Amino acid sequence: MNTFPTTFTDTYFLDSSTTSGAEQAALQSLAEKGFGIQLGLSTEDVPALQALSVQTSVLKYCPKDCTERFKDLPTIEKWLEKERLVFLLKEKSSGQLAGVAWTGPGTSSHIPGGKLTGGIRLSEDFQGQGLATPFLTVVLEHTKEKYSREQIWFECWQSNAGAVHIYQKLGFKIVETEPSQRLTPHGTFDPDTRIYMKLG
């Protein structure tokens, strides 16, 4: 098992020929659609990451991306210190950033035994193309095979039906739901329900 990165790193593209099982099949399916997955985050990726973090759908469900994760270089450096394994989905022909996902240590009082967490965002230019499921498959399998087999958990909003669908399709089971208020990009709150899920 490798240790999770804590800094910007040298990056490389995952090679389906050196993987197996579900990870290999998902990488091949993404390759057929013209996409590859870069492992690791370099400073060169930051402008595209910041542009992604202020897209409408990301602001709606992940408002902390542009304030607490990817705001600027020092903020990202601090976020990486929490041990974050970053995966970037890139369109091979253009090099354009199609999505970002990560895994790393994290606990929640709502998920007994949960030791790892993560997140996924697809750029709006690439949503609705069936990329999220194979992308997240690679993220979860690669983390499990190469980094940690600890219990992984995710959280999301109930109104984010696409995310809930994908997580459940990949085997996440709902552990707890909690009525709450979702902060909107306008600084107001909408009633919503927080869903806590664990894999398996």
Ligand SMILES: CC(C)(COP(=O)(O)OP(=O)(O)OC[C@H]1O[C@@H](n2cnc3c(N)ncnc32)[C@H](O)[C@@H]1OP(=O)(O)O)[C@@H](O)C(=O)NCCC(=O)NCCS
């Ligand atoms: C959530 C997100 C990653 C999904 O990616 P996507 O490209 O929109 O989803 P896909 O096109 O890959 O669709 C995957 C599946 O979800 C289903 N789906 C998509 N939107 C749906 C919706 N509103 N309701 C129900 N199912 C939905 C699709 O039908 C598809 O199902 P299938 O694989 O069984 O055919 C993407 O919309 C996103 O990044 N949103 C903004 C950030 C975000 O919300 N991240 C998650 C935070 S918890």
